[in-house]
Amino acid sequence: MNAPPRTKIFLEGRYKKLSRDLPQTIFWCPKCKGHPRRRRGCEQCEGFGKLTRDSVQELVGWVVGKAFGTRKHKFHGAGREDMDVRMLGRGRPFVLELIDPKVTDVDLAACEALINERNAGRLEIEGLHWSQKERVRALKEGKFAKRYQALIELDAPPAEGVVEGLVGRRLQLRQHTPGRVAHRRADKIRERWIEIEELRSLDETHLEAVITSEHGTYLKEAISGEEGRTQPNLTDLLGAGARCVELDVLAILDEDGREAVAPTVRVQPRSFGAGLESEG
Numbered sequence: 157m158n159a160p161p162r163t164k165i166f167l168e169g170r171y172k173k174l175s176r177d178l179p180q181t182i183f184w185c186p187k188c189k190g191h192p193r194r195r196r197g198c199e200q201c202e203g204f205g206k207l208t209r210d211s212v213q214e215l216v217g218w219v220v221g222k223a224f225g226t227r228k229h230k231f232h233g234a235g236r237e238d239m240d241v242r243m244l245g246r247g248r249p250f251v252l253e254l255i256d257p258k259v260t261d262v263d264l265a266a267c268e269a270l271i272n273e274r275n276a277g278r279l280e281i282e283g284l285h286w287s288q289k290e291r292v293r294a295l296k297e298g299k300f301a302k303r304y305q306a307l308i309e310l311d312a313p314p315a316e317g318v319v320e321g322l323v324g325r326r327l328q329l330r331q332h333t334p335g336r337v338a339h340r341r342a343d344k345i346r347e348r349w350i351e352i353e354e355l356r357s358l359d360e361t362h363l364e365a366v367i368t369s370e371h372g373t374y375l376k377e378a379i380s381g382e383e384g385r386t387q388p389n390l391t392d393l394l395g396a397g398a399r400c401v402e403l404d405v406l407a408i409l410d411e412d413g414r415e416a417v418a419p420t421v422r423v424q425p426r427s428f429g430a431g432l433e434s435e436g
């Protein structure tokens with residue numbers, strides 16, 4: 157006997173992440189992977205199964221899942237930011253996939269309002285609407301440049317005129333896979349561009365920057381240079397060790413770094429079936 161087909165509902169919206177302690181998706185313990193049996197007695201997570209209390213996925217999924225009568229969901233973001241990076245501006249597009257919902261007559265605006273009320277100051281979602289399975293691939297395979305705001309700390313004050321000379325520069329980078337992700341990605345060299353839109357000194361050893369970078373650029377490493385593994389880099393160009401101490405995404409752009417026209421397809425919730433996908 158085949159299992160009955162699973163019913164799925166796809167919702168789409170944008171999220172803004174206002175705190176530096178929130179991962180995008182569930183942060184499973186790397187040791188026990190949250191496995192119900194193996195997590196008991198796990199030293200790394202003390203039996204919790206996860207390394208953070210919550211995530212964007214859970215804060216959205218708990219409220220929406222409850223309304224749709226299912227605990228099973230998947231979260232698909234248009235890329236992701238590191239846990240300690242805020243997602244500001246208009247937010248990042250995402251699709252929430254609900255699996256086997258028991259209820260489909262749901263007020264999405266009320267869900268959105270409840271999520272925002274519960275997570276004031278941490279997470280905000282906007283424009284939650286009915287979507288389709290095809291949007292998952294569009295978000296996953298889309299190449300989006302990003303505009304960032306960075307607070308940079310220097311080992312020593314830069315020479316006079318160096319900071320001003322970098323404003324408006326576009327750099328073509330060669331980046332090795334950073335050490336911090338080497339455990340899950342093979343070391344390879346990627347070529348990416350960044351553009352330094354704004355750069356100004358806050359004091360002798362702190363700079364504030366607005367930088368646009370190509371899809372898939374490791375920006376923290378473009379700043380530090382990671383001992384030459386990214387070249388060119390701001391450490392070399394400034395002539396002082398540079399380190400990104402705070403990072404915010406200001407905008408998700410199109411592939412060439414322009415403001416993207418919102419790529420949202422609005423699907424009306426006609427009846428049970430709108431935005432539904434069956435998988436055999």
Ligand SMILES: [Zn+2]
Pocket residue numbers: 185186187188189190195198199200201202203204205206
């Ligand atoms: Zn564990």
